[in-house]
Amino acid sequence: MAASPPSPSFDNQTNQSSSSDDEEANARLESDIRERNEFTKRLRKRDDEQTKKKFKSEPVSRDPHRSKLSVEELRKKSRRVYLAARKDKKIHELEEELIDEEYLFKDVKLTKREEENIKFKRYALDLAHEHEKAQQMENIDRYHMPDGKSDETSKNDRYREDNRYSDAKANGQAGQNFEQRKWEDEVIHTALPHFGSLDKEAKSNQPKYDYILDEEIQFVQQLTIPGVNELLQYKEKSKINEHEDENKRKHRSLQESRKTLPIYRFREDLMNAIRDHQVLIIEGETGSGKTTQLTQYLYEEGYCEPDTENVEEEEEEEEEDYDDDDNIKLPNGKKKKEKKMMMIGCTQPRRVAAMSVAARVAEEMNVKLGREVGYAIRFEDCSSERTIIKYMTDGMLLREFLSEPDLASYSVLIVDEAHERTLHTDILFGLVKDIARFRPKLKLLISSATLDAEKFSQFFDDAPIFRIPGRRFPVDIYYTKAPEADYIDAAVVTVLQIHVTQPLGDVLVFLTGQEEIETANEMLLERTRKLGTKIKELIILPIYSTLPSDMQIRIFEPAPPGARKVILATNIAETSLTIDGIHYVIDPGFCKQKTYNARNGMEALTITPISKASANQRAGRAGRVAPGKCFRLYTSWAYQHELDDNSIPEIQRTNLGNVVLLLKSLGINDLVNFDYMDPPPMETLRLAFEQLYALGALNHKVELTKLGRRMAEFPLDPMLSKTILASETYKCSAEILTIVSMLSVNNSIFFRPKDKTLLADTARQGFFTPGGDHLTLLNVYNQWKDTNYSTQWCYENFIQFRSMNRARQVRDQLEALMERVEIEIQSNPADTIGIRKAICSGFFYHTAKFSKNGMYKTVRHQQSVLIHPNSCLFDQIPRYVIYFELVLTTKEYMRQVIEIENEWLRETAPHFYKTKKLDDDNKVKKMPKVLGKIKAELERNYS
DNA sequence: GAGCACTGC
Numbered sequence A: 001m002a003a004s005p006p007s008p009s010f011d012n013q014t015n016q017s018s019s020s021d022d023e024e025a026n027a028r029l030e031s032d033i034r035e036r037n038e039f040t041k042r043l044r045k046r047d048d049e050q051t052k053k054k055f056k057s058e059p060v061s062r063d064p065h066r067s068k069l070s071v072e073e074l075r076k077k078s079r080r081v082y083l084a085a086r087k088d089k090k091i092h093e094l095e096e097e098l099i100d101e102e103y104l105f106k107d108v109k110l111t112k113r114e115e116e117n118i119k120f121k122r123y124a125l126d127l128a129h130e131h132e133k134a135q136q137m138e139n140i141d142r143y144h145m146p147d148g149k150s151d152e153t154s155k156n157d158r159y160r161e162d163n164r165y166s167d168a169k170a171n172g173q174a175g176q177n178f179e180q181r182k183w184e185d186e187v188i189h190t191a192l193p194h195f196g197s198l199d200k201e202a203k204s205n206q207p208k209y210d211y212i213l214d215e216e217i218q219f220v221q222q223l224t225i226p227g228v229n230e231l232l233q234y235k236e237k238s239k240i241n242e243h244e245d246e247n248k249r250k251h252r253s254l255q256e257s258r259k260t261l262p263i264y265r266f267r268e269d270l271m272n273a274i275r276d277h278q279v280l281i282i283e284g285e286t287g288s289g290k291t292t293q294l295t296q297y298l299y300e301e302g303y304c305e306p307d308t309e310n311v312e313e314e315e316e317e318e319e320e321d322y323d324d325d326d327n328i329k330l331p332n333g334k335k336k337k338e339k340k341m342m343m344i345g346c347t348q349p350r351r352v353a354a355m356s357v358a359a360r361v362a363e364e365m366n367v368k369l370g371r372e373v374g375y376a377i378r379f380e381d382c383s384s385e386r387t388i389i390k391y392m393t394d395g396m397l398l399r400e401f402l403s404e405p406d407l408a409s410y411s412v413l414i415v416d417e418a419h420e421r422t423l424h425t426d427i428l429f430g431l432v433k434d435i436a437r438f439r440p441k442l443k444l445l446i447s448s449a450t451l452d453a454e455k456f457s458q459f460f461d462d463a464p465i466f467r468i469p470g471r472r473f474p475v476d477i478y479y480t481k482a483p484e485a486d487y488i489d490a491a492v493v494t495v496l497q498i499h500v501t502q503p504l505g506d507v508l509v510f511l512t513g514q515e516e517i518e519t520a521n522e523m524l525l526e527r528t529r530k531l532g533t534k535i536k537e538l539i540i541l542p543i544y545s546t547l548p549s550d551m552q553i554r555i556f557e558p559a560p561p562g563a564r565k566v567i568l569a570t571n572i573a574e575t576s577l578t579i580d581g582i583h584y585v586i587d588p589g590f591c592k593q594k595t596y597n598a599r600n601g602m603e604a605l606t607i608t609p610i611s612k613a614s615a616n617q618r619a620g621r622a623g624r625v626a627p628g629k630c631f632r633l634y635t636s637w638a639y640q641h642e643l644d645d646n647s648i649p650e651i652q653r654t655n656l657g658n659v660v661l662l663l664k665s666l667g668i669n670d671l672v673n674f675d676y677m678d679p680p681p682m683e684t685l686r687l688a689f690e691q692l693y694a695l696g697a698l699n700h701k702v703e704l705t706k707l708g709r710r711m712a713e714f715p716l717d718p719m720l721s722k723t724i725l726a727s728e729t730y731k732c733s734a735e736i737l738t739i740v741s742m743l744s745v746n747n748s749i750f751f752r753p754k755d756k757t758l759l760a761d762t763a764r765q766g767f768f769t770p771g772g773d774h775l776t777l778l779n780v781y782n783q784w785k786d787t788n789y790s791t792q793w794c795y796e797n798f799i800q801f802r803s804m805n806r807a808r809q810v811r812d813q814l815e816a817l818m819e820r821v822e823i824e825i826q827s828n829p830a831d832t833i834g835i836r837k838a839i840c841s842g843f844f845y846h847t848a849k850f851s852k853n854g855m856y857k858t859v860r861h862q863q864s865v866l867i868h869p870n871s872c873l874f875d876q877i878p879r880y881v882i883y884f885e886l887v888l889t890t891k892e893y894m895r896q897v898i899e900i901e902n903e904w905l906r907e908t909a910p911h912f913y914k915t916k917k918l919d920d921d922n923k924v925k926k927m928p929k930v931l932g933k934i935k936a937e938l939e940r941n942y943s
Numbered sequence B: 001g002a003g004c005a006c007t008g009c
Helices: A018-029 A033-056 A064-104 A112-136 A150-156 A160-170 A178-190 A200-204 A246-259 A262-276 A290-300 A351-364 A394-403 A423-438 A453-459 A487-501 A514-534 A549-556 A612-620 A636-642 A657-665 A682-695 A706-712 A718-726 A733-743 A754-766 A773-786 A791-796 A801-820 A832-846 A902-908 A929-942
Strands: A219-225 A279-284 A343-348 A373-377 A380-382 A389-393 A410-415 A443-448 A465-468 A475-480 A506-510 A538-543 A564-569 A582-587 A590-597 A602-609 A628-632 A847-850 A856-858 A864-867 A880-888 A892-900
Touching (some): A262 A279, A262 A465, A279 A290, A290 A351, A290 A410, A290 A443, A343 A351, A343 A394, A351 A389, A394 A657, A410 A423, A423 A443, A443 A453, A453 A465, A475 A612, A487 A506, A487 A514, A487 A564, A487 A582, A514 A538, A538 A549, A549 A564, A582 A612, A612 A628, A657 A682, A682 A706, A682 A832, A706 A718, A718 A832, A733 A773, A733 A801, A733 A832, A773 A791, A773 A832, A832 A847, A832 A880, A832 A892, A832 A902, A892 A902
Parallel strands (some): A279 A443, A279 A465, A343 A389, A410 A443, A475 A628, A506 A564, A538 A564, A602 A880, A864 A892
Antiparallel strands (some): A219 A475, A590 A602, A847 A856, A856 A864, A880 A892
């Protein structure tokens, strides 16, 4: 996908130079692609020449920036040339792809989704061609000059978004914003216009090709996301009673602040609704208090009391000895005793959320965290026998199904942040809906922030929706007038525009990755340096997940007086962390997304346009502490027509091996007809079944085998679990545990700072171990272990301490699980063949053979692939290799590779590889009929 | 000779 979405064509009426008439006619008539590309090139060349002339004849300016103009312009131009070339390349790729797909799948029945995908590609290509034509006919001004009164410029504007604006105005939406806009105008006109003057007259006197003006971007204000300000914002200070001790006072003020939350006013209605309905969809903005208050209200209403119907059947438990310091009294005065209380469970998609919310609730209820209020996340269970309110990650609840399939100890389940649609949440939906059918007393609350609660309601048999207005300040949304070709550049320009025209308040810029953040950082530094003391101080702070912790913390430090913070962030700032003090958000409209191609098992990270839901989430980040503004670097038309409503749920773009195994071990046999809110792609399910069968986790009747049951104990991909189980045979479980743990921390072991690439590479190569990358990882871990897990050692060897620590945690967990599957921990470090054979037992499916064309071919899909340049086998050519994963980056690469012998395949996976004479090539056995049946069933269901 | 968004068990 191209970095810039295909833009709509415009009706254009701008000047065409007469010399291009013939060419233009040709272009219209000639539909041949090659011709058109040639034509574009010629036009571009001519345009470039004109630009050059313009700059040659440009009068010398008194502006001090002007002296550096040519360098700047050259840089800009090269960027433009690069982008143009990239666009051509991308269009060409798209065309090829379409031709390929039409050829490849002409006789194949495609699923609806696949058909839509092709349709979309064709549509995108058409748009791109149209756009190209429009560009050829127009000497485009890249940016339009702002005049600060966006609502008046629409009169003779040729862009569609203005029509939309008028529509909005006709609908009265613009009227709602009147006050806001007045304030806005005042602010703009009182701001110091050093740079990017808003004075119309001054502007018209300047030459059109003026550098500074060329850099400005015009925004159109569209809508304001309303806030619920009212009195809710106002927190009444508790009257200080001198006789109250510190603790009580704190508790009292906490109780008072609970009452200021928006949800408080709806408590009674909400409780009535929950009493009357088994399933309720709760829609509320973040900050409405639902996550912290809902559980407490439910507790106060008595939802934790033991299930009286079952009391008689159970034996009386011994009285426990905690009554003395028990602070919790049920509303009717009974103390928690005798019978096990029922639990209120609340799931969160993230670990930190589960922890921090639990801590907050414990504080509000004045109990110790981990007792009545607790949380459970991977590696850490902070709950006890007496826990009645339990926060946990969604994956944790999913695992609880394994030990308690009906979740009998819960009286209420709250699935919070359901709109995020994580893989685990999606699976939970189906399971929880099912148990609600045979447990009529169980209450189910699905809590979501977006406006698509309807979908949840439909899924849960038309469950009622309860809406809680949020506590949020209004956010004004601005769109660009024209599409931006280079969104990093546009983002940088917008930051500077905000900095010189808007009142103080921090800026948050959403970019797609580390590289973009670094680029933007450099650009901003350079431009602010040039502006010198003309502008106030601008503090630029990057944030992304792999940034070292000490750097991450810096974003939370407040800006010094008179200065402004600019935070350049990845998607991490969209949901995972919240930064106070943000008044302005800049949203280029893209993010990186992992895609999974089940046809060849290849993963890729691609830059894709975000969804409307995501865009709104980003905008909301500007209105947490005060009214804010969000600048979207795309047109309102693009928002309306090119962005999907919601992001594709994770279940549709990820490998499902582990989930299928988990569901199988829960006794859910029919995964094809499982109650999915959105079903996963057929290919993904099929591949999961096929792999589980090949691994021996499923038998010919597609039933879970004993091996499969043991594999399901591990929170890992089935191939990794199988590797662990196979390590028993080769007596090297200790080594395999380490390797598996290292593999599961996501390629972030080696640290490679930009200014020390050579040193870092040398350090990495120092760890290389004969046999392959898995053994290299083992080597790294063991050396680290020998230093007693030293931080300093990591630093010296360009190893990421955080990743190593995580690997260690994973390893500890896996080691504990080994006991459950009754495998002894045995170490055999010298037997690298045994270690590799164990890996082979789990990953025989991921074999590639060197082929005549100088590339490797995967045995299963005959996909041409290469060894990743970071691999220690990169400059060797083993005949057979096993890879951990396939990734598509600039090329198709195998990442984490080991060398194996041909015979090992037949030894470790005789059921998968045909046994023939030695030296013969291994041929993959045909899959048994039963898998064909699954495929047929899948096809029936998906057609 | 590459290039890694973010979660989670």
